[in-house]
Amino acid sequence: MTSLIDPSELFQDDPFRDFYNLDGFTSFALTTDVDWAPDFCVEDVLELVASAGLRLTAFATHRTEALVQPPSFVEVGLHPDTTRPGAEGIRRKIPDLLEIYPEARGLRAHRNFFGQNVAQLAKASGLDYDASVLHWRQPFCQAEIDQYGLVRMAYNWEDGIQADRGLPWSLDWVPVAGPGLKIFNVHPIFIYLNCPDDDYRRRVVKDYPDLTRAPRSALAPCIHDGYGARRFLIDLLAKLKASGARSVWLREIASAGRRS
Ligand SMILES: [Zn+2]
Numbered sequence: 001m002t003s004l005i006d007p008s009e010l011f012q013d014d015p016f017r018d019f020y021n022l023d024g025f026t027s028f029a030l031t032t033d034v035d036w037a038p039d040f041c042v043e044d045v046l047e048l049v050a051s052a053g054l055r056l057t058a059f060a061t062h063r064t065e066a067l068v069q070p071p072s073f074v075e076v077g078l079h080p081d082t083t084r085p086g087a088e089g090i091r092r093k094i095p096d097l098l099e100i101y102p103e104a105r106g107l108r109a110h111r112n113f114f115g116q117n118v119a120q121l122a123k124a125s126g127l128d129y130d131a132s133v134l135h136w137r138q139p140f141c142q143a144e145i146d147q148y149g150l151v152r153m154a155y156n157w158e159d160g161i162q163a164d165r166g167l168p169w170s171l172d173w174v175p176v177a178g179p180g181l182k183i184f185n186v187h188p189i190f191i192y193l194n195c196p197d198d199d200y201r202r203r204v205v206k207d208y209p210d211l212t213r214a215p216r217s218a219l220a221p222c223i224h225d226g227y228g229a230r231r232f233l234i235d236l237l238a239k240l241k242a243s244g245a246r247s248v249w250l251r252e253i254a255s256a257g258r259r260s
Helices: 039-052 093-100 118-123 160-162 188-192 197-205 216-222 229-244 251-256
Strands: 027-033 056-060 074-078 131-132 142-147 151-155 181-184
Touching: 027 039, 027 229, 027 251, 039 056, 039 188, 039 229, 074 093, 074 251, 093 118, 118 131, 118 160, 131 251, 142 251, 151 181, 160 188, 160 197, 160 229, 181 188, 181 229, 188 197, 188 229
Parallel strands: 027 056, 027 181, 056 074, 131 151
Antiparallel strands: 142 151
16 A cells, blocks of 8 residues: 655755655754763763764753763753753843853754743844744654744653653664654763663762763762663664764754755
């Protein structure tokens, strides 16, 4: 039986179609939300992705030395905490991070706390895209250009949700099949500790009100010894590399919108 709708025809005028995996699994993007992880945890994720020869978009929460002058396979975006307004509300959240990372082109809001006010602030700050919406394991995730001219794109898997739901560390849970954007996200503290579940992470980090300053000597002995998030990421990176699909930055997806 033939399909009534040919996806290629349906999206022929969509500027982001090249990233929709309409002809099998051809492209994906890896991201990481730094979430105030100490530098050595971020460096651990960078090393894992570098070993696999893939690209990474890292959303920074604070000054991380490895991201201030990132290696060539890393795009740096912003991860403002819009859940905690400062003295000036959330107005300074994006500009303050941009002072550290002036090359950033996009953001993902911490805890996905994103609304039209954040979209306006992002555009006013000169950013091109947002990736704050999580569509958990949904097929056909797409990108769109919103009323402010900001490209908005959804991501569809992350390590924290997998763990929080008590789901098994099985590669089958990462949705590579079917059409749509394939954007997968991990968190450095979760990866570094090789967390088997989210309670494990909470138990370890609760002693550090300022996680950025947690010393390696204190966290290294807490690395989980069994199969956990870090070993899963290594297996996932190997699977993605072996697929032959193209590893892209989110800014590449966003720039397709500018060409339309
Ligand atoms: Zn976050």
